Amino acid sequence: MSTFAIQRNHSARLASFVMYSLCVLFTVSILAVLGIVVAYLTANGWRFVSWAFFTQDPQPYGSDGYPGGMRNGLVGTSILLGLASVVGVPLGLLAGIFLSEYSSRSYIAKPVRFTADVLTGVPSIVVGILGYELLVVPLGHFNGWAGALALAFIMIPIVARTTEEMLRLVPNSYREASIALGATKARTILKVILPAATGSLITGVMLALARVAGETAPLLFTALGSRLLTFNPNYPFPSLTKQVYDYATGPYTQQKEMAWGGILVLLALIFVFNVAVRVTLHATGRTTRRS
Amino acid sequence: MIQAAEDPKASEPPTKRAQPDAPVVRSLNPQAEAALHPGRNGNSNAPKNDTPHPEQSGPFVHPELAGEQHVLHVEDFKLYYGKSRALHGINMQIPVGKVTALIGPSGCGKSTLLRSFNRLNDLIENVRTEGCIRFHGQDIHDRRVDVIQLRKRMGMVFQKSNPFPMSIFENVIYALRIAGERKRGKLEEVCEKSLRGAALWEEVKDRLHGSALGLSGGQQQRLCIARAIAAEPEVLLMDEPCSALDPIATAKVEELIYELRGKFTVAIVTHNMQQAARCSDYTAFMYLGRLIEYGPTNTLFVNPHLKETEAYVTGRFG
Amino acid sequence: MTVVSPPSPGAGKPLDYPSSSDLFIRGRRGKHPISLLELGARGSGIVIILMMTGLVAVLGYAAAPSLHTFGLKFLAQSSWRPNELEQFKRDANGKIVKDEDGEPIKITIPPAFGALPVIYGTAVSSALAMTLAIPLSFGAALFLVRIAPRRLVMPVSFLIEFLAAIPSIAYGLWGLFVLVPFLQRFVEPPLNDFFGRVPGLGWLHSEATTGRDMFSGGLVLAIMIIPIITAVSRDVLRAVPRIQIEGTLALGATWWQSSWEMLRYSRSGLFGAAILGLARASGETMAIAMVIGNINQIRSSPFAAAQTMSSLLANEFSEASSDLHRAALLEVALILLVMSLLFNIAARYLVVGRGGARAAAGH
Numbered sequence: 021m022s023t024f025a026i027q028r029n030h031s032a033r034l035a036s037f038v039m040y041s042l043c044v045l046f047t048v049s050i051l052a053v054l055g056i057v058v059a060y061l062t063a064n065g066w067r068f069v070s071w072a073f074f075t076q077d078p079q080p081y082g083s084d085g086y087p088g089g090m091r092n093g094l095v096g097t098s099i100l101l102g103l104a105s106v107v108g109v110p111l112g113l114l115a116g117i118f119l120s121e122y123s124s125r126s127y128i129a130k131p132v133r134f135t136a137d138v139l140t141g142v143p144s145i146v147v148g149i150l151g152y153e154l155l156v157v158p159l160g161h162f163n164g165w166a167g168a169l170a171l172a173f174i175m176i177p178i179v180a181r182t183t184e185e186m187l188r189l190v191p192n193s194y195r196e197a198s199i200a201l202g203a204t205k206a207r208t209i210l211k212v213i214l215p216a217a218t219g220s221l222i223t224g225v226m227l228a229l230a231r232v233a234g235e236t237a238p239l240l241f242t243a244l245g246s247r248l249l250t251f252n253p254n255y256p257f258p259s260l261t262k263q264v265y266d267y268a269t270g271p272y273t274q275q276k277e278m279a280w281g282g283i284l285v286l287l288a289l290i291f292v293f294n295v296a297v298r299v300t301l302h303a304t305g306r307t308t309r310r311s
Numbered sequence: 312m313i314q315a316a317e318d319p320k321a322s323e324p325p326t327k328r329a330q331p332d333a334p335v336v337r338s339l340n341p342q343a344e345a346a347l348h349p350g351r352n353g354n355s356n357a358p359k360n361d362t363p364h365p366e367q368s369g370p371f372v373h374p375e376l377a378g379e380q381h382v383l384h385v386e387d388f389k390l391y392y393g394k395s396r397a398l399h400g401i402n403m404q405i406p407v408g409k410v411t412a413l414i415g416p417s418g419c420g421k422s423t424l425l426r427s428f429n430r431l432n433d434l435i436e437n438v439r440t441e442g443c444i445r446f447h448g449q450d451i452h453d454r455r456v457d458v459i460q461l462r463k464r465m466g467m468v469f470q471k472s473n474p475f476p477m478s479i480f481e482n483v484i485y486a487l488r489i490a491g492e493r494k495r496g497k498l499e500e501v502c503e504k505s506l507r508g509a510a511l512w513e514e515v516k517d518r519l520h521g522s523a524l525g526l527s528g529g530q531q532q533r534l535c536i537a538r539a540i541a542a543e544p545e546v547l548l549m550d551e552p553c554s555a556l557d558p559i560a561t562a563k564v565e566e567l568i569y570e571l572r573g574k575f576t577v578a579i580v581t582h583n584m585q586q587a588a589r590c591s592d593y594t595a596f597m598y599l600g601r602l603i604e605y606g607p608t609n610t611l612f613v614n615p616h617l618k619e620t621e622a623y624v625t626g627r628f629g
Numbered sequence: 630m631t632v633v634s635p636p637s638p639g640a641g642k643p644l645d646y647p648s649s650s651d652l653f654i655r656g657r658r659g660k661h662p663i664s665l666l667e668l669g670a671r672g673s674g675i676v677i678i679l680m681m682t683g684l685v686a687v688l689g690y691a692a693a694p695s696l697h698t699f700g701l702k703f704l705a706q707s708s709w710r711p712n713e714l715e716q717f718k719r720d721a722n723g724k725i726v727k728d729e730d731g732e733p734i735k736i737t738i739p740p741a742f743g744a745l746p747v748i749y750g751t752a753v754s755s756a757l758a759m760t761l762a763i764p765l766s767f768g769a770a771l772f773l774v775r776i777a778p779r780r781l782v783m784p785v786s787f788l789i790e791f792l793a794a795i796p797s798i799a800y801g802l803w804g805l806f807v808l809v810p811f812l813q814r815f816v817e818p819p820l821n822d823f824f825g826r827v828p829g830l831g832w833l834h835s836e837a838t839t840g841r842d843m844f845s846g847g848l849v850l851a852i853m854i855i856p857i858i859t860a861v862s863r864d865v866l867r868a869v870p871r872i873q874i875e876g877t878l879a880l881g882a883t884w885w886q887s888s889w890e891m892l893r894y895s896r897s898g899l900f901g902a903a904i905l906g907l908a909r910a911s912g913e914t915m916a917i918a919m920v921i922g923n924i925n926q927i928r929s930s931p932f933a934a935a936q937t938m939s940s941l942l943a944n945e946f947s948e949a950s951s952d953l954h955r956a957a958l959l960e961v962a963l964i965l966l967v968m969s970l971l972f973n974i975a976a977r978y979l980v981v982g983r984g985g986a987r988a989a990a991g992h
Contacts, residue, residue, distance in 0.1 A: 036883035043776060046768030050855055054792050057803050114673035122670050124436050132674040135681045141973035143912025145939045146966045153687050173680060180677060193473035200431055201542060202463030203489045206664035216476045234796020237914040241947045261798050268802050283799045294791045
């Protein structure tokens with residue numbers, strides 16, 4: 021009888037050991053593969069990012085300045101992000117304020133939260149088609165506005181949900197104290213809640229910006245891309261990601277190399293934003309606990 | 312009716328304190344405090360009225376209260392959290408310029424009642440009320456009532472100190488800021504006056520523009536009191552203001568409450584009976600969402616009318 | 630006994646208060662006018678709902694012609710021919726049929742659109758990705774929750790979250806220039822040979838291996854969704870009450886037995902995490918378009934090029950040759966949208982309230 025128990029114990033222990041090792045192995049291999057990806061992206065990108073990369077526009081194959089740089093893409097992406105933020109950030113922040121502060125007696129709060137969650141999961145290429153139908157078809161040609169709209173569409177639910185999360189971290193006692201002093205709800209939010217959460221709100225917005233800065237699919241049929249430096253969103257508009265895609269899938273070696281450089285710039289941006297978010301969340305977590 | 316003066320205990324001086332290590336503070340009701348002294352049997356010889364259970368009879372309100380002028384009238388006030396009733400028809404008044412303590416075991420509804428005075432329970436979902444609370448004769452649940460104005464006239468201090476994450480100065484003058492006051496001189500004057508009123512001025516006058524979160528717990532709570540009185544409210548609602556403080560900070564806050572008497576009408580919720588005895592004029596004992604007994608603090612502690620009250624103040628339950 | 634009396638005038642100590650109540654009475658209704666902030670906030674909440682309804686409505690409206698023309702057959706048709714095709718007419722023996730003048734007779738084959746190949750491509754590439762990603766992700770999540778020393782949890786979590794934030798075009802670039810050549814040179818030929826020689830596995834064999842195929846697509850997708858599934862399932866596992874684990878350990882369970890209990894306890898949350906990964910994998914565009922080969926065909930071999938719904942859209946939408954072609958693409962987009970909505974709704978229901986909601990919202 022006891023032998024049986026011991027044997028069972030043995031096999032259970034062996035199984036446990038195997039699974040334990042597998043978990044470690046899986047983690048290590050995931051980190052290894054992802055490490056390889058990041059290493060390639062940085063190492064390759066580093067080789068091909070030069071001063072000209074930031075200061076020159078692309079030159080066609082065979083011309084003097086070939087291959088030029090990606091200034092137009094960098095400027096284009098910045099403008100697209102700016103335009104998208106003009107719409108997306110206020111709407112997202114307000115929707116986040118609604119979800120966190122005005123949701124208590126609202127029938128639509130739960131549907132809104134759920135919809136925002138589901139919207140963050142909509143394939144971005146589908147959003148691009150929406151932008152095409154809404155702004156490209158009526159205008160008759162591809163344009164920057166449609167690209168900005170598609171990016172704003174992706175931003176809004178992300179900003180809304182992160183804003184809600186951040187505002188919920190603000191202790192309720194602030195709200196009570198302010199209301200008890202005779203402040204209106206709006207004043208409480210503007211004077212106490214938002215200032216208390218400013219840092220985390222900014223990082224939340226930055227996170228959303230980082231996310232849409234890397235989007236390519238929604239720009240394919242909206243902004244389309246352009247080889248020229250332009251500030252006019254009425255026409256096909258350049259973007260870093262679309263240019264990387266074109267270069268990567270195109271035939272020319274030096275353009276492929278530039279694609280690596282473009283990706284590195286994007287990665288650097290995203291990395292900085294992610295670190296900022298970590299640091300801010302850490303700091304807010306501390307102060308909320310203390311007060 | 313038993314008068315406090317007729318009770319032999321009432322004439323005894325407070326020889327010893329309940330907590331020898333607690334800092335010495337002035338007491339409004341030394342006899343009442345002494346009656347709380349552990350080891351002393353409060354009901355040894357006091358005759359008790361064998362009244363029926365208060366649920367049937369309603370609260371016992373001592374006649375002294377009828378002689379006061381009241382600022383708040385609570386009339387058959389009921390409050391529900393969803394389907395469960397937390398307050399079962401409260402009838403009481405808060406006298407002007409006096410300190411009224413609400414005592415009772417946890418969950419008896421004293422905080423809920425206090426938060427009803429400035430309609431702070433409006434913030435909580437699923438809260439429903441019946442009956443009425445009158446402030447200067449006006450039902451505060453009337454739909455014409457501007458709840459903002461109501462709250463401006465009732466300051467509130469919370470269980471946990473909750474200064475805003477701003478400077479000390481900005482905290483104190485918050486009520487003026489939201490009222491649109493811009494004159495620097497006026498703001499500074501009110502700030503100093505309120506901080507002095509809260510006995511905090513000397514400690515913080517050199518760092519008014521430093522963060523309020525850098526203050527100690529006791530200082531933060533006094534800052535919250537300063538913030539509440541800066542709005543010049545008529546009524547100061549205090550929800551267990553000392554429960555998170557150490558004895559020394561508690562003593563300072565109690566001292567402050569003592570000094571606020573007369574300038575403000577104070578309603579204070581406390582679970583600390585020594586505190587109620589030390590700094591209140593009137594005490595209301597609540598139990599299970601009902602007002603049980605309400606009268607002068609001295610009488611209530613030394614010679615309570617009802618058995619339930621006596622059982623609670625002598626620490627036999629709760 | 631009960632004394633509830635109104636204040637007797639003149640009694641007690643009078644205080645100099647403004648006793649009038651009109652100070653806090655306001656107009657006919659005491660309500661403050663709704664603030665701009667509240668108006669904006671509520672409006673923005675509604676905007677989010679409008680965005681969703683608008684998305685579905687616009688896509689539905691735009692795909693209507695195709696829905697009307699093809700009906701449900703669209704889902705089952707396997708040919709995708711955007712342009713008319715002119716062919717020589719052939720007889721039963723494969724000979725070109727000629728007319729009286731000796732000229733070969735031409736026939737026009739009308740355009741045809743069927744979504745089956747892309748649905749197949751999406752399904753198989755996602756399935757491949759899930760098969761690889763799920764065990765790895767759950768293993769890593771268990772590692773983070775139960776094995777990793779405190780000092781390691783933060784950096785590893787950060788790394789995984791950063792990887793989840795890397796845009797798909799970056800993975801695509803890496804896949805195209807690093808993974809594809811590697812697979813083409815070292816992995817696919819021997820595997821393909823193996824499939825060709827072993828009886829019973831012939832269906833996995835492909836005539837040629839190009840590297841840009843279903844296999845690469847599945848691999849890249851797996852790499853992309855691992856961080857997401859890991860992050861969400863880590864949060865789900867972390868939400869398992871300690872008592873649950875301690876209880877099993879106290880009964881003498883081994884590490885794996887108690888971990889198994891943990892996985893079982895949070896199975897619906899983990900399922901949600903997996904579906905979230907599936908939703909991302911099936912909607913993924915750029916990376917897959919760069920490595921899958923982009924040919925509308927149904928092949929059983931993983932080493933044959935394929936096409937997914939999203940890669941089809943990326944490749945053809947901006948250059949659609951006719952209105953019908955565009956409408957057909959829009960119908961593919963509609964299918965993609967509906968599918969992703971279903972996946973996401975299912976995932977949120979399963980994950981929300983199990984600790985993973987936060988991570989799920991972030992991605």
